Amino acid sequence: PAERITAPSTEWNTKLATFTLCIPKAEPVSQAKLDASYDKCFEYMFDPERQPETASDEHPPTSVTRLPVLDALARPPELFRLSGPYILVFEERGLQIVVQCSHEPSLELLAGYLTKWGKPNPMDSEKRNILKVELLESEYHYGMIDTLTIERNLGVTREPLNPTLVLAFIEGVLGYKLTSTNGSCRTYTSTTLLN
Numbered sequence: 001p002a003e004r005i006t007a008p009s010t011e012w013n014t015k016l017a018t019f020t021l022c023i024p025k026a027e028p029v030s031q032a033k034l035d036a037s038y039d040k041c042f043e044y045m046f047d048p049e050r051q052p053e054t055a056s057d058e059h060p061p062t063s064v065t066r067l068p069v070l071d072a073l074a075r076p077p078e079l080f081r082l083s084g085p086y087i088l089v090f091e092e093r094g095l096q097i098v099v100q101c102s103h104e105p106s107l108e109l110l111a112g113y114l115t116k117w118g119k120p121n122p123m124d125s126e127k128r129n130i131l132k133v134e135l136l137e138s139e140y141h142y143g144m145i146d147t148l149t150i151e152r153n154l155g156v157t158r159e160p161l162n163p164t165l166v167l168a169f170i171e172g173v174l175g176y177k178l179t180s181t182n183g184s185c186r187t188y189t190s191t192t193l194l195n
Helices: 031-043 076-082 104-116 164-173
Strands: 009-013 018-022 086-093 096-101 131-137 145-152 177-182 185-190
Touching: 076 104, 086 164, 096 104, 096 164, 104 131, 104 145, 104 164, 164 185
Parallel strands: none
Antiparallel strands: 009 018, 086 096, 086 185, 096 145, 131 145, 177 185
């Protein structure tokens, strides 16, 4: 039997100089897949005649990428979980460490690890950890976490926090790579999609 076509396609009719849109009898396809399939159809539809090369043709051609349709984009938590690169910014702000990240699960794992293995404060009757680790909701979107703060509970000392454990976790466990440093602010990226 012939292979069943499930995606819409386009064809160029040279005799009539028109496009034909072919819509198969199948389950509906998402708008994002439709856009991508149409782009592919249109991209390979014509073979442009090759122009003779000149001295000014030394620069490689600029590639054009279509921006996605706004309504086809997922909500921020899903969009940034499923698309890279992930951006992480680590900053020392006096007695506080602030980690901001576009990938919410990275922040949740770091916070969970620091909380689980945190050292209890012997001076605290409730035996809370010496370090207060807090996940903060994004100002961009309800219900999305994009910031982690680390500071001492109850102002135990005025010394800056040691950042090495957090930095080692960011690079060694999460796999982020340092891309730039500006004073006490470091920017990391990860092109590996994390679950």
